[in-house]
Amino acid sequence: MSSYYLPQANEVELFEAAAGMNLPVLIKGPTGCGKTRFIETMGEKLDREVYTVVCHDDLSAADLVGRHLIDENGTYWQDGPLTKAVRNGGICYLDEIIEARKDTTVVLHSLADYRRVLPIDRTGELIEAHPDFMLVVSYNPGYQNVLKGMKPSTKQRFISLSFTYPKPEIEKEVILKESGVDEPTAQKLVNIAGEIRQLSDSDIQEAVSTRLLIYAAKLMVKGFDPYEACMHSIVESLSDEEDVLEVLRKLISLHFSKAE
Amino acid sequence: MSSKVSHLFSWSKVLFEDSFEKVGIFADSYLRQKASRLHEETGVSFESKEKSLKIFYHLLGGDKAKELHITDKRFIETSRTLLEKFSGKGKSFFLAWQDEKALYFPATLSYFDDKELNDMHYYWLCAMLSQVNLQSSNIMTENARAAAFLIKKYPGFQDFYKQAKNLLLQNYPELSYIDSSQSEVLLDDKSYPNPLWIYPCISTNAKLLDFNDEEEMGREDGKKDKTEELKMKKKANQIDDEKETDGLLLFLPESLMSFMEQVNVDRQENDSFDEDALYNAADLDEITLGKKDANLSSRVKMDLDISSREVEDYPLGDGFLRDEWDYKKGIYLKKYVRIYPQVAINVEPIPLPKRLNAMMRRIQSELDLMELDRIKIDNLPYGDEINFDAWIEYRGHQNRSNHPQRFFQSFEKKTRDISTLLLADISLSTEAGVTQDIRVIDMIKDSLMVFSESLHRLEDSFGIYAFSSIKNKKVNFHIVKNFKEKYGELARGRIEVLKPGYYTRLGAAVRESGKILQKQQSQNRLLLILSDGKPNDTDRYDGRYGIEDTKKAIDEVRQMGITPFCITIDVEAREYLPYLFGRNSYAVIRDAKKLPKVLTEIYMNLTK
Known part of the structure; x- marks a missing residue:
């Protein structure tokens, strides 16, 4: 089954162009706005396998490149996801790259510029990237803290695409397609999202994602009361603070009157 | 006693308390209870809703810099039942309204005998406030338009409005005019104000002189009114009365729809009684002081705030001109602010003051823990x-x-790749006392010393600057220790000679600090701001203007890849700091005495 993705702007063309020119791509955007879905779609479109690595602060270069393992015959070398993509072609997608330690991401440098090679110190190999190899990284600019961030020297090797939540018409379209809910309900969900996204960091940590809206719509299609569906998919997922919860509940009840 | 009352010929006439009130408290409250058409037992208080309403207002796209307050009563002449007349009830109302700075809500809402409806009533007013145009002159059409919009968009409000209107009409037949959707309905003296409506700003034309210290106001007036203890907004409204017009100057077409009263109050004889006007500050929503001198307000401020101490600060050149953000125009005022970098000379190098030794020892144990983080x-x-x-x-x-x-x-352990600039506010307000003999500035100085000492021991790169401002003409930017200078006795000496003075043009200081930090080579750059209050200055850099410029400056600094963080001892700061710095980038310290220790701890937490 091919995945569904509705472009927000010219990101598909840009991505294709970058792939054609062998340039790496950096995607910025809040959670649940369609970054991962976009890459999956592009992978299908370009007929390239996608190797996804979700980065965390203990991710070492070996986790990307590969390491020696032991079996009954002794040690053997196991390629990491990055090396696999480099050898065989494909999209290596590093999600939430700023979560990884900065020294880890340095292994990407020689891959992310004109050289397109991956040196593996441990085996002494220097792998030239497959013509279909493409490096894609993403992060959520909202999460940064004082000591985390992307090195400018890493950042400046990418074609950057900035994602936001889709425009209301597009978002409605996406909800309709993904959940099968009726049009007025989808419109209401989009309106609710629009209002929640007006809140600033001081009110709420992160605004409602398209993903959560789709969850809400799916629950409704399953037969849940709209108010209940929103409560469990949107409201409770967004905050633990009583004041915020109260307002969000109120907002939902204004749009979908509570079931009698 | 001179007591003049000027009536406004708007649809709702202004009226003052008459002598019926002088009946004695018990009888009074009994009668009030009796006459009440409110449902106090199911009432909802603003206090319990304030936070939620603020978020709700943001949800609906409301201006995030606006504050929420409780409104005072407004006096509106209506026809009253005999019982109401005796009890004094029924002619003063708590109405929802807004001005450019804030939204004003009634302290409690209890029109309905259903708690949920009263609760919803607050949300309704909040939604209306987000819809009603502040500038609109016709409250009828404007309210009708806003209500129609909300009803159409939110089924929940539709239900509420229907229910609320029916219940209100049952209880208040005087409100029958809300049922006629024609905006041309003439409101006569018999009309009640509609609790579902937003009323115009008390004054749109007169300049507002804010009494920020409401608590003190309350004490001065000797009022123990409970509503007053809740954060009540007192305003003195300056009206140009140079021509001795008996307040008739207020009768301008623009002010026709506003409730406004002018009393020339003889403060010396506060207690004297006049049958025309009973001066009752708690019940007056706005005390209008006749203004005879155009410069009065600024002069008063000058006398109160400015010190003229000699400073031994050596100016480094003629200063630089920097931009400032004008939110009203939405543009930068180019080269608008002059920044004077200066450094204190003839300073005596001093060792770490003995009073800080004990604290430094305690902090050292925490610093040791930091080093475990390898x-x-x-x-x-x-x-x-x-x-x-x-x-x-x-x-x-x-x-x-x-x-x-x-x-x-x-x-x-590896050297941490971080540069920190500590920017201290040393405006005159830091002269305020924490205890009998300790001032805020003393705590700031101690904080700077402990902080520098700690960073020095951690071998982190840091600079220390302090600032104060006199309008846009001069922002004093004191260099206490720059990034290249080694920390030592001389830097401590410079901290010791810091003196409070002038105002807080925070935006300019933040921009200058950003420029300095930008030159640092470190991977991580942190701008720590130590402050004791809102940005302010004697020119328009006060309230919204100052907040917006500071916000802009903070955003610029963020753009440079610098992380700003604000530490304040202003307990009111929660109202504006989240807007300026975002939820996770500020800390409010209630006890200024803890500042030295907490500042350093915050730094360590931030950089762990």
Whole structure:
């Protein structure tokens, strides 16, 4: 089954162009706005396998490149996801790259510029990237803290695409397609999202994602009361603070009157 | 006693308390209860809703810099039942309204005998406030338009409005006019104000002189009114009365729809009684002081705030001109602010003051803990732990004799790649006392010393600057220790001679600090701001203007990849700091005495 993705702007063309020119791509955007879905779609479109690595602060270069393992015959070398993509072609997608330690991401440098090679110190190999190899990284600019961030020297090797939540018409379209809910309900969900996204960091940590809206719509299609569906998919997922919860509940009840 | 009352010929006439009130408190409250058409038992208080309403207002796209307050009563002449007349009830109302700075809500809402409806009533007013145009002159059409919009958009409000209107009409037949959707309905004296409506700003034309210290106002007036203890907004409304017009000047077409009263109050004879006007500050929503001198307000401020102490500060050049953000125009005022970098000369180098030794010892133990937070170093010939990866790799190596055989790993301290600029506000307000003999500035100085001492021991790179401002003409930017200078006795001496003075043009200081930090080579750059209050200055850099410029400056600094963080002792700061810095980038310290220790702790937490 091919995945569904509705472009927000010219990101598909840009991505294709970058792939054609062998340039790496950096995607910025809040959670649940369609970054991962976009890459999956592009992978299908370009007929390239996608190797996804979700980065965390203990991710070492070996986790990307590969390491020696032991079996009954002794040690053997196991390629990491990055090396696999480099050898065989494909999209290596590093999600939430700023979560990884900065020294880890340095292994990407020689891959992310004109050289397109991956040196593996441990085996002494220097792998030239497959013509279909493409490096894609993403992060959520909202999460940064004082000591985390992307090195400018890493950042400046990418074609950057900035994602936001889709425009209301597009978002409605996406909800309709993904959940099968009726049009007025989808419109209401989009309106609710629009209002929640007006809140600033001081009110709420992160605004409602398209993903959560789709969850809400799916629950409704399953037969849940709209108010209940929103409560469990949107409201409770967004905050633990009583004041915020109260307002969000109120907002939902204004749009979908509570079931009698 | 001079007591003049000027009536406004708007649809709702202004009226003052008459002598019926002088009946005695018990009888009074009994009668009030009796006459009440409110449902106090199911009432909802603003206090319990304030936070939620604020978020709700933001949800609906409301201006995030606006504050929420409780409104005072407004006096509106209506026809009253005999009982109401005796009890004094029914002619003063708590109405929802807004001005450019804030939204004003009634302290409690209890029109309905259903708590949920009263609760919803607050949300309704909040939604209406987000819809109603502040500038609109016709409240009828504007309210009708806003209500129609909300009803159409939110089924929940539709239900509420229907229900609320019916209940209100049952209880208040005077409100029948809300049922006629025509905006031309003439409101006469018999009309009640509609509790579902938003009323115009008390004054749109007169300049507002804000009494920020409401609590003190309350004490001065000797009022123990409960509503007053809740954050009540007192305003003195300056009206140009140079021509001695008996307040008739207020009768301008623009003010027709506003409720406004002017009393020339003889403050010396507060207690004297006049049958025309009973001066009752608690019940007056706005005390209008006749203004005879155009410069009065600024002069008063000058006398109160400015010190004229000699400073031994050596100016470094003529200063630089920097931009400032004008939110009203939505543009930068180019080269609008002059920044004067200066450094104190003839300063005596001093050791760390003895009073701080004990604190420094306590902090040292925390600094030691920081050093435990080390980073892993791989591939060592010897060390704390075996590195299995290295060993497996060795096992798998083709030519083992060539292998470096470094199988260990250790955790070692590494210099932290961070530059921190500490920016201290030393405006005159820091002269305020924390206790009898300690001032805020003393705590700021101690904080700077402990902070520098700690960062010095951590070997982190840092600079310390302090600022104060006199309008846009002069922003004093004191260099206490720059990034290149080694920390030592001289820097401590410069901290010791810091003196409070002038105002807080925070935006300019933040921009200048950003420029300095930008030149630092570190991977991480932190701007710590130590402050005791809102940005302010004697020109328009006060309230919204100052907040917006500061916000802009903070955003610019963020753009440079610098992380701003604000530490304040202003307990009111929660109202504006989240807007300026975002939820996770500020800290409010209630007890200024804890500032030295907490500042350093915050730094350590931020950079762990």
